[in-house]
Amino acid sequence: MKRVFFILILCFSTWHLKAQEPDTSDIMMGIVTENNDTIIHKNIDEVVIIPTRKFKNKRQQRRYTRYILKVKKVYPLAVKAQTLLVKYESQYNVLEDKRDRRQLMKKLEKELLAEHKEDLKKWSISDGRILLKLINRETERTPYNLIKDFRGDFSAAFWQGIARIFSNNLKSGYAPEEEDLILEEIVTLIELGYL
Numbered sequence: 001m002k003r004v005f006f007i008l009i010l011c012f013s014t015w016h017l018k019a020q021e022p023d024t025s026d027i028m029m030g031i032v033t034e035n036n037d038t039i040i041h042k043n044i045d046e047v048v049i050i051p052t053r054k055f056k057n058k059r060q061q062r063r064y065t066r067y068i069l070k071v072k073k074v075y076p077l078a079v080k081a082q083t084l085l086v087k088y089e090s091q092y093n094v095l096e097d098k099r100d101r102r103q104l105m106k107k108l109e110k111e112l113l114a115e116h117k118e119d120l121k122k123w124s125i126s127d128g129r130i131l132l133k134l135i136n137r138e139t140e141r142t143p144y145n146l147i148k149d150f151r152g153d154f155s156a157a158f159w160q161g162i163a164r165i166f167s168n169n170l171k172s173g174y175a176p177e178e179e180d181l182i183l184e185e186i187v188t189l190i191e192l193g194y195l
Helices: 002-014 058-094 100-123 126-138 142-149 153-165 181-192
Strands: 027-034 038-040
Touching: 027 181, 058 100, 058 126, 058 181, 100 142, 126 142, 142 153
Parallel strands: none
Antiparallel strands: 027 038
16 A cells, blocks of 8 residues: 555656756757767857966965955946946937037036045045056047047046056056956956956
8 A cells, every 4th residue: 555655646746847858049050960970069158267376475465366356346337437438429429519519528427426426535546547447448448539539639638647647547558468467367257257
């Protein structure tokens, strides 16, 4: 009797089970047959290999850790700058009157200052330097060119002068394979969700 009861329970419990369906969502080309072998082509996520950092001493490790924290603090604002550029550049280019363009830029500037003014007051000069690099990375244009395009030559020259006082350069580009290699690695790790 126990066996029959056990078999009935087993039958009823497996009644609702279904076989797992194969994942066909990312198959790129389907099935290819080569030399009597069947090959399935499937898209896979990109694998990023970043070498581990070796530090000579604790001081270098602390500096690297602080740099990561600064990039994590600044990166969201650079991403926001890129989204705002995409959003407002088309509106800006449609306007033909210089007065309307200036009003649009002043409106955007007021919105950004109202939202981020208190945070920006707490930033250091190196935070600003990182932000300039990341804005260049995200928008693929130097901050100098962005200011020149939206505010004019005089404003771009003025802000370049202010930046030079604080040992920054709005015209400097972003070089991910050279001087900005560590910054690129950190941003890649942030985008992948590792940091």
